[in-house]
Amino acid sequence: MLKEERFQVILDRLGQEQKVYLGRLSALLNVSEDTIRRDIKELADQGLLKSVRGGAVPHSPGPHHFRDRMSHDKEQKQIIAVKALDFLKDGQVVVFDGGTSALLIAQSLPKDLHITVVTNSFPIVSLLEEHEHVEVLFAGGRLLKNSFVTIGNDTVQFFKKFRPDICLLGICSIHTELGVTGPDFEESEVKRAMIESSKEVIALATLEKLGTAEAYYVCPTDNLSVIVTDQSSDYEEFDVYKEKGIRMV
């Protein structure tokens, strides 16, 4: 029996059931479980299914939905979130960026904090639902379906109307020379507006973001007041920022 035939059988079954087991397939096709396992691995590499312990399940395709990206760096980002909370005080007006870093901060926000939140992110609003003492100002604009933030000129103009105390800025890439950059033009525009209107910018960056750059320019590193990262140990790179008067946490 050809390997391709087994592939077909496996995929057919997955088309009908929601799962396949190593043992069953092994018995059905008269090969060892190892073989089936290798088959599944190969199919998984092609993205045709998802290999799981004990078998396989249909691969849920589709481009990165908002929910998926959340799990990525979660530990590191959670660490960052906790550190960043120290900067928030009662009475402040705070901008929350649309990224997942800021989202985790919103998630950890104490219920008794009295602040005004300015944001363009629906998930943030959703999380702040229960916080009675948080006033929310939402930036209008065109809705970006996959990340649930608003963008465009309206959004930019909205941020320009305020003078918030703090901006919690999720960082895609940051580089000592090239400054802060991001992968999307319109989101970069919005970030820039947030930054320029705020008195103080707190950058939220996992270590892997440091020293990288992307296509669209957001702002120079000078605009940042604080960079919050997930590691306490010192890197040489930290010193470059410190010399610029940026506080590293």
Next chain:
Amino acid sequence: MLKEERFQVILDRLGQEQKVYLGRLSALLNVSEDTIRRDIKELADQGLLKSVRGGAVPHSPGPHHFRDRMSHDKEQKQIIAVKALDFLKDGQVVVFDGGTSALLIAQSLPKDLHITVVTNSFPIVSLLEEHEHVEVLFAGGRLLKNSFVTIGNDTVQFFKKFRPDICLLGICSIHTELGVTGPDFEESEVKRAMIESSKEVIALATLEKLGTAEAYYVCPTDNLSVIVTDQSSDYEEFDVYKEKGIRMV
């Protein structure tokens, strides 16, 4: 049994029930509560549900969980929603009011309709998440926590920027002499802005709303093009509107 199968069971249950319990699931799936707890934790990390003490509740980090307390007139409003759908055509720019009437329309919206929606309501956006061909423009402003709409001057200004084809307007109270009125000043302001910018206004009113009035003025009846109600039988009151050139459905 695959771990993924348990995941599926848990998520399925959450799709139907409002919550799931560790104990029940443990018994149902023949695994320890610890395992269920870990499953829930994993699903929670992916944002597929929210882990709570003793079990889990539905939750997406995207919108989705703006709880709609629209039990009141649901049947009548559903009737209205279906009727109102006839007015929506591909290519139109449509304003959705923040009320529950408009919400039900959004819920019944065909997936293949190509329209641009302008709204100040989070629940509307949440419902439109899956509609690929609907572009959403969201009005920024101050967030009203209990109804999840934005209000205030920013919201008003946002609507003034457009010239939508249709405005789907939920009606609190309408009176042949006094016009359309509502119970909240700021919401009235927003409604007025929606109405004034739109070419055509479709009023959504259950019968009990007819002939009543409230504290804050929204607009005269002249501004309405169509009134959609939940009864086909004719009332004398209908004729008054018809004489004014308003179509009754």
Next chain:
DNA sequence: ATTTTTTTTGCAAAATTATGCAATATATTT
């Protein structure tokens, strides 16, 4: 403040998967 319940954490047993290796089958070259 105390009791009860639930969650977290460490740990060991069981199950699953990855890896190296030898045997077999398949393809390619001469």
Next chain:
DNA sequence: AAATATATTGCATAATTTTGCAAAAAAAAT
């Protein structure tokens, strides 16, 4: 057709993950 190279398969073993249990910690309830 024979020889050689390449790929596939099954098995043993090592590494990893999952799972349930028990104790400690934390959170509600009283």
